[in-house]
Amino acid sequence: MAVRGHTDLAVAAGASPDAFLKVGGNSQRRRKHFLLFHGTLLLDCDLGLIATLLQMPSAQPSYRAGRPHGEFVTNLRLPAAAVKDALARAWDATISLAAPPFPQMEKLACEKYRMHDWNWKF
Numbered sequence: 001m002a003v004r005g006h007t008d009l010a011v012a013a014g015a016s017p018d019a020f021l022k023v024g025g026n027s028q029r030r031r032k033h034f035l036l037f038h039g040t041l042l043l044d045c046d047l048g049l050i051a052t053l054l055q056m057p058s059a060q061p062s063y064r065a066g067r068p069h070g071e072f073v074t075n076l077r078l079p080a081a082a083v084k085d086a087l088a089r090a091w092d093a094t095i096s097l098a099a100p101p102f103p104q105m106e107k108l109a110c111e112k113y114r115m116h117d118w119n120w121k122f
Contacts, residue, residue: 008061009041013074020063021074035119041083042075 009024024041051069064072076083087093112118 010063011074011076022064022072023074023076030119033114035113042073043078043080043083045073045075047073047075 007026008022009026010020010022013019013021022042024039026037026039028035028037047070050073054069056068060066
């Protein structure tokens, strides 16, 4: 089932289209001088806090079917180490980063990631 315009990560919890449960997602905020991109995976989240702290979103994927947070989200139920290992394998992340390469990061930011054409091409 393709859901366009949403970045939920969901798992099937039954046969019907609205039986998917959200286990994570991504978000981004673009402004003139910054880009914030973050992603989540719910591994051992206090799910009761989600309904307390978050309002219902104005835009919802159809498979949410109007369900409140408590009926729509769940933990992935996998150990953090297993998820980290799977992501590292999928992304071929084999080198341990002891110290971030700040000079190279600043260079990339100046030459690419701060450029209007880069940030507004999508």
